Amino acid sequence: MEPNKLSGYLSLGLLLSVFYGAAAHALATDAEQPITIDSNTATYDDKAAVSIYTGDVVSIQGSIKVNSDKLVVHFVDGDAEKLVFTGNPAHFKQTPSPGKEDIIGDALIGEYYPKKNLLILKNNATVKQGTGTYASDYIEYDINTSLVKAGDKSTDSKRVRVTLQPKAKK
Numbered sequence: 001m002e003p004n005k006l007s008g009y010l011s012l013g014l015l016l017s018v019f020y021g022a023a024a025h026a027l028a029t030d031a032e033q034p035i036t037i038d039s040n041t042a043t044y045d046d047k048a049a050v051s052i053y054t055g056d057v058v059s060i061q062g063s064i065k066v067n068s069d070k071l072v073v074h075f076v077d078g079d080a081e082k083l084v085f086t087g088n089p090a091h092f093k094q095t096p097s098p099g100k101e102d103i104i105g106d107a108l109i110g111e112y113y114p115k116k117n118l119l120i121l122k123n124n125a126t127v128k129q130g131t132g133t134y135a136s137d138y139i140e141y142d143i144n145t146s147l148v149k150a151g152d153k154s155t156d157s158k159r160v161r162v163t164l165q166p167k168a169k170k
Helices: 005-021
Strands: 036-038 041-045 051-060 064-076 079-094 103-113 118-129 134-141 149-152 161-164
Touching: 051 079, 064 103, 079 118, 103 134, 118 149
Parallel strands: none
Antiparallel strands: 036 051, 041 051, 051 064, 064 079, 079 103, 103 118, 118 134, 134 149, 134 161
């Protein structure tokens, strides 16, 4: 990896961690909550261990909410291992902790790994909290720590755009 690209990626990581704050964590009960899914249609393929939901899909786990056009849930040993949602765009929202502003995101494709508390947003992805906005074709969001990583380290052609608005004066 080119030194310039690496230092830019590390600087972005530092900026994101400062922006989101080390004390900001997901609601402790989110990971312990069941995942509920509401949709117009649902199918389950026992052999493939996959269920597919289409039409105005709403997925909720604690304070985490995803609205999408389609959701595919992959099971391993009966547990939801990976949820892939798509939309034009799909929308994500989470309350990081009581009293903190919600984190919201949009993307054409999203992957949620409940056991890892990891959300990956792909293709026209944005994540916003308060006055900050991050946009990239690839964003990883660690739900436990509220840590955001954006950008594709393998290429310089895909850029990350960060917009930090000043706080309103009182």
